[in-house]
Amino acid sequence: EIVLTQSPGTLSLSPGERATLSCRASQSVSSSYLAWYQQKPGQAPRLLIFGASSRATGIPDRFSGSGSGTDFTLTISRLEPEDFAVYYCQQYDSSPPRWTFGQGTKVEIK
């Protein structure tokens, strides 16, 4: 079973700053099978990035994803007030079919 470990647990930044979130997998993950979600308090998750680097519909271009193998990164180039939230990475493993989430990174206002 592939385990996803996100770091840091909490990121304290100011609006306008750059945020770099890490997602490390215990085994190699196909880039096609790595996604990132944003979740705000009391709301459902929202898909940001799929296929490691493709933005979902309507996602601003300040959000970008990168990485391969076991190391993936979500970057928010300039934080907007609405970007303070919890971010989860998620992967799909085909053998056996299984979907797993990282434990999340909270981006909070400094």
Place this chain on the structure above:
Amino acid sequence: EVQLLESGGGLVQPGGSLRLSCAASGISFSSYAMTWVRQAPGKGLEWVSVITSSGGSTYYADSVKGRFTISRDNSENTLYLQMNSLRAEDTAVYYCAKGSSIAARPPSFDIWGQGTMVTVSS
């Protein structure tokens, strides 16, 4: 408008049963695999189950295998989760979500409902 609306949550005693529903609108429901994901209070997201577009294949997390059953009615655009032998650790908000591609086993999920709360307590 694309929408997923969950219902059926509530308070149930340990060992009890509950059936969740997820009504879809504004999407070609029968074309997409669907999933249930849960979130315990103050915790992260946990994948629960996936069902393919036809309903012919289902997949479960080890934590619910043998106790939960996912199903769908494509004529009614509705997804279900039958939960039996409920435990305190099943307490969570349960979300339904739509596969982001028409793949039988989509790697991600792009449309989510607002969730329904399930509380297992005596």
